[in-house]
Amino acid sequence: GQNIDQPTEMTATEGAIVQINCTYQTSGFNGLFWYQQHAGEAPTFLSYNVLDGLEEKGRFSSFLSRSKGYSYLLLKELQMKDSASYLCAVLDSNYQLIWGAGTKLIIKP
Amino acid sequence: GAVVSQHPSRVICKSGTSVKIECRSLDFQATTMFWYRQFPKQSLMLMATSNEGSKATYEQGVEKDKFLINHASLTLSTLTVTSAHPEDSSFYICSCGQEHQPQHFGDGTRLSIL
Numbered sequence: 289g290q291n292i293d294q295p296t297e298m299t300a301t302e303g304a305i306v307q308i309n310c311t312y313q314t315s316g317f318n319g320l321f322w323y324q325q326h327a328g329e330a331p332t333f334l335s336y337n338v339l340d341g342l343e344e345k346g347r348f349s350s351f352l353s354r355s356k357g358y359s360y361l362l363l364k365e366l367q368m369k370d371s372a373s374y375l376c377a378v379l380d381s382n383y384q385l386i387w388g389a390g391t392k393l394i395i396k397p
Numbered sequence: 398g399a400v401v402s403q404h405p406s407r408v409i410c411k412s413g414t415s416v417k418i419e420c421r422s423l424d425f426q427a428t429t430m431f432w433y434r435q436f437p438k439q440s441l442m443l444m445a446t447s448n449e450g451s452k453a454t455y456e457q458g459v460e461k462d463k464f465l466i467n468h469a470s471l472t473l474s475t476l477t478v479t480s481a482h483p484e485d486s487s488f489y490i491c492s493c494g495q496e497h498q499p500q501h502f503g504d505g506t507r508l509s510i511l
Contacts, residue, residue, distance in 0.1 A: 329505065387440060
C-alpha cells in the first residue's frame with residue numbers, strides 16, 4: 289500500500305529552527321510537495337522537490353532523498369505566524385497525490 | 398492573485414437541504430479537479446476526482462449519489478451535497494493544477510448543517 293509518515297505534532301520556540309520529516313512509500317514517484325495549512329483555511333503551496341537535494345526559498349527549505357524515500361521541511365527564524373499544520377504529499381506513478389496526515393507545528397514565544 | 402476560486406465560503410442550512418459548491422480555475426484550463434473534505438483536526442481526505450466531460454471518480458466509501466459532481470467545462474466543477482445532514486458538516490476544499498505543477502486550492506467551504 290501507499291503510505292506517508294510525518295510526526296503528528298511538534299513544538300518549537302520563536303526564532304529557532306525546526307525540521308519536519310516525511311517518509312514515504314508509494315507506487316512510483318513524480319515529486320513531493322509541502323503545503324502549509326492554518327486552522328480553518330485551505331492549504332497553501334510551499335515547495336516542490338522532484339530531484340535529490342535541497343531547495344531553499346527564504347526561511348523555508350525542503351530536502352529530498354529519493355533513494356531513502358525521505359524528505360524534510362526546514363523552517364528557520366521561526367515566527368509565531370508559522371504555527372500551522374504542514375502537509376507532505378507525494379505524486380505517485382499515476383500522478384495521484386498521496387497526502388500525509390500533516391504535522392501540527394506549535395510555536396512558543 | 399487567486400488561481401482557484403471556490404464559492405461559497407460558508408454555508409449554514411437546515412438538515413435535508415442540498416448545497417452546491419462551485420470551484421473555478423481562473424488562470425488555466427483544468428481537465429481534472431479534486432474535491433477534499435476535512436473534519437476538525439484531521440487531514441485532508443480526497444473524496445473524488447472530477448474529470449471534465451466525463452464521470453467523476455469517487456474514493457472508496459464516498460457515496461456518489463450523495464455527493465454529485467459536475468465538471469461541465471474546463472474551468473468549473475461543482476460539488477452538490479444532496480439532502481445534507483449534520484454528519485455532512487465539514488470543510489470542503491477543491492484543488493486543481495497543471496500537470497507536474499503543484500495543486501492550487503480554493504479557499505474552502507465550511508458547511509454547517511443544523
